[in-house]
Amino acid sequence: MAAFWPANAVLLGVLVRWPTLARPFAWCAAAIALVSADLLTGGTWAKATHLSAANLVGVAVGYLLFMRLSPEHRTLRSTQSMVYFLLIVTLASLAVGLAGMFINPRLFGGTPVSGLWFWFTSELVDYLVILPVVLTMPAWQRPRLINRRGSVLQGLAARQLLPVCTLLLGALLTKVFNGPGAIAYLVPGLLWCALSYSLFATAVLILISSAWVLMAVSAGQLHFGADFSAPYALQSFRIAIALIVMGPLTVATVMDARNQLLRQWLHAATHDPLTDCLNRSGFADQAASSLSALRGTDRPAAVLMLDIDHFKMVNDRHGHAIGDQVLAATAAQIARSLRSTDLLGRWGGEEFAILLPNCSPEEALQVAQRICGQCAQQRVPLPGTDTLGITVSIGLASFPTTPESLEAALAQADEALYRAKGQGRNRVAVAPPP
Known part of the structure; x- marks a missing residue:
């Protein structure tokens, strides 16, 4: 979980998608859950309270900033939504990083700068790969993988599965030819998925791919020719993951906004504006x-x-x-x-x-x-x-x-x-x- 901590991003996404849940009781329940999780994994009371407080600071900053946006931007449905999204998750991650500047020297014996850098990069990656899934999750229906023409991917039609197959091929190449540039092997597949599938489906694939890479690096299965024990090496790698994720996520957001606009134009061209039935x-x-x-x-x-x-x-x-x-x-x-x-x-x-x-x-x-x-x-x-x-x-x-x-x-x-x-x-x- 140290390599991949989804709790903060999931909590922020739930509060942004369903603002009626953001009541004092929910915040108290979240604090109790975070503290309990740290205590159950062997943490001391001091570490549990300090770490949970820092996590909630980031969630609170993100929530306050997201709630200043329109529902369209909060669910990444506009071409400008990614600009606001990236700015907000960066500021929320920075808030956690600033808390890490004070907590790292006191609880872990590190330097303020290392605390800032480590916590900032960790939160930024987690927000970028998890939050879009929660924000774009379809309402009142089971999640479905939908292509740009709106049909559910059925069977094993090659043309429908080619983007996912390309992504899997990139993952295989990353494992087999594991060098400094191997992290980029996933990019073509992710971009093709962003052009072919719905925003939610693309966000899910980005989450799965990023989680696999982060956990594989943490377990020593991937090293990319780098010594991750060196100062700031892991943080630099996380920044690289964040930058790679931004591309496909931005493409998927723009494509979703474009397709939504095309659907509106098609509806206007084929429907009677007074009765809303077909013209x-x-x-x-x-x-x-x-x-x-x-x-x-x-x-x-x-x-x-x-x-x-x-x-x-x-x-x-x-x-x-x-x-x-x-x-x-x-x-x-x-x-x-x-x-x-x-x-x-x-x-x-x-x-x-x-x-x-x-x-x-x-x-x-x-x-x-x-x-x-x-x-x-x-x-x-x-x-x-x-x-x-x-x-x-x-x-x-x-x-x-x-x-x-x-x-x-x-x-x-x-x-x-x-x-x-x-x-x-x-x-x-x-x-x-x-």
């Missing part, structure tokens, strides 16, 4: 892709065209602001009635298109009737205490097997929609079987 082009593209994936499987599908009844009258009587509320409320109600695999798009004006892949004609009719009934039950608030009721008309075109053309399927559903409106609205009309 016409977005629906057409995704529906065509969905049908293409189903084609050849003999699975059924259905297409619905939906129109809000008397929507022009709503705009004329109550204004466009109320009309916008009606559109948003209707889209939300429809979305609640659909499966995650179904597609909903605003086709134009008050008209919506829906694709139900892998859905039998009977099931599609039930979905359409449920949407029609639930929309009729909802009320849109008006100024004052009044509310506005709305109804929808739906045209349904079902196909026992996947239709060849999305346009033809939409045309059949549209014809059925006009029949539903002609029959009195607030109903579902079914197109004749193809």
